Amino acid sequence: MEEDYTRIMLKQKLNFFDIFKQALTIPCTSKKFIVFSFFTSLPFFCFLVFFEIILQGLFLETSKFLELRPHYSYYYYDLGKYERLATNFVPKLIQLCLLYLIPYQLLEFLIVIVIVPLASMIYTAEKPVSFRDMMVRKTRLKGPFITSIYVHLLSTTILIGLAGFLTNCCLMVRSFDYHAYFDILLTIVRGVGCTALLVKLLEWSAGWNMALVISILEEKYGIEALEWAAYINRDCRQRGLILMLVFFAWGLTVRLSCIFYEYSDELATGSVLFTSIYTCLICLGNVMKWVICVVYFFDCKKGISEKKVDDEEVGRDVKLVNV
Numbered sequence: 001m002e003e004d005y006t007r008i009m010l011k012q013k014l015n016f017f018d019i020f021k022q023a024l025t026i027p028c029t030s031k032k033f034i035v036f037s038f039f040t041s042l043p044f045f046c047f048l049v050f051f052e053i054i055l056q057g058l059f060l061e062t063s064k065f066l067e068l069r070p071h072y073s074y075y076y077y078d079l080g081k082y083e084r085l086a087t088n089f090v091p092k093l094i095q096l097c098l099l100y101l102i103p104y105q106l107l108e109f110l111i112v113i114v115i116v117p118l119a120s121m122i123y124t125a126e127k128p129v130s131f132r133d134m135m136v137r138k139t140r141l142k143g144p145f146i147t148s149i150y151v152h153l154l155s156t157t158i159l160i161g162l163a164g165f166l167t168n169c170c171l172m173v174r175s176f177d178y179h180a181y182f183d184i185l186l187t188i189v190r191g192v193g194c195t196a197l198l199v200k201l202l203e204w205s206a207g208w209n210m211a212l213v214i215s216i217l218e219e220k221y222g223i224e225a226l227e228w229a230a231y232i233n234r235d236c237r238q239r240g241l242i243l244m245l246v247f248f249a250w251g252l253t254v255r256l257s258c259i260f261y262e263y264s265d266e267l268a269t270g271s272v273l274f275t276s277i278y279t280c281l282i283c284l285g286n287v288m289k290w291v292i293c294v295v296y297f298f299d300c301k302k303g304i305s306e307k308k309v310d311d312e313e314v315g316r317d318v319k320l321v322n323v
Contacts, residue, residue: 014295014299015239016239016242016243019239019243019292019295019296019299020292022123022295023119023288023291023292023294023295026119026122026123026291027291029122030122033118033119033122036114036115036118037114037115037118037287040110040111040114040115041111041283041286041287043107043110044107044108044110044111044283044286045279045280045283047103047104047107048104048279048282048283049272049275049276049279051096051099051100051104052255052275052278052279052282053272053275054092054095054096054099055096055255056275057092058089058092058093058096061088061089061092062089101152101156105148105152108286109144109145109148111286111287111290112144112148112212112216112290113139113140113141113144113216114139115287115290115291116212116213116216116217116290116293116294117139117216117217119290119291119294119295120217120294120298123294123295123298124298139216140215140216140221142221143215143216143219143220143221143222143225144212144215144216144221146215146221146222147211147212147214147215147221147222147225147226148212148215150211150222150223150226151208151209151211151212151226154204154208155201155205155208158197158201158204159201161197162194162197162198162201165190165193165194165197166194199241202241202244202245202248203237203240203241203244205244206233206237206240206241206243206244206296207226207229207230207233207237207240208226208229209244209289209290209293210229210232210233210240210293210296210297210300211225211226211228211229212225212293213290213293213294213297214228214229214297217294217297231304232297232300232301232303232304233300235300235303236296236299236300236303239296240296243292243293243296247285247288247289250281250285251282251285254278254281254282254285255278255282257278
């Protein structure tokens, strides 16, 4: 009877909304987790305010560039405007890339190695977790750091390709003649290709995030963690894609809100205050993303255990038939 009950529980996989509900119970039932998350995210928040201000300036320069409508003759181009925009745009872009590649990733890694084991401890604990349990826990650093390097190399490479593809699409679209059917068709093809690449990136990011969770909670790291994540995630890719799509939409919506907020080119108190507010929302979404990744990992792992139980029972039935 107990075995049948265990099988029933194993087969009750969490759907998209159940994963969110299970993840929300972790901060709602543990104030200690909220305290740890706050102090862990504080350095990342301070850095992110500075990062987002530079990103807003880059958005402004990009919008100014897109406002320059091309003409059919090169004699009508205002080369001075292009040179001034390039002078302001390129240094900000280089600065933003360097900030993203080094301090951004390191500060986010600090959040991951704290949030993931805490969320796992609270989620799997049969009794309330004390401050002492949280403080004396052992956290691996070498393995997760190696895995994070692999993950960031993969994600950065694809992001560069996606950014280049988007830039090429924008430049081509600005010079299109929309009365020509070929140009319209080419625009549609490029848009579909860009969307498909973004969807694949989000799908892969679910597996990469799971690899980081595995490297923290289990004794696997690097290629081994990525392979194990791909194995246990192979039947749950749709759920992983939806989860990553939700957080991508969250971050994009919060960041694009600055477009609807009126701020000047110079740094003002209002713009800093507004940036701080939506940076808090980004940090909140980042913490919840890793909590959900923990719940998602355990659910996928449970599915693998279920499959092993079914395979063992099928094997026993085959042996009995042969006997």
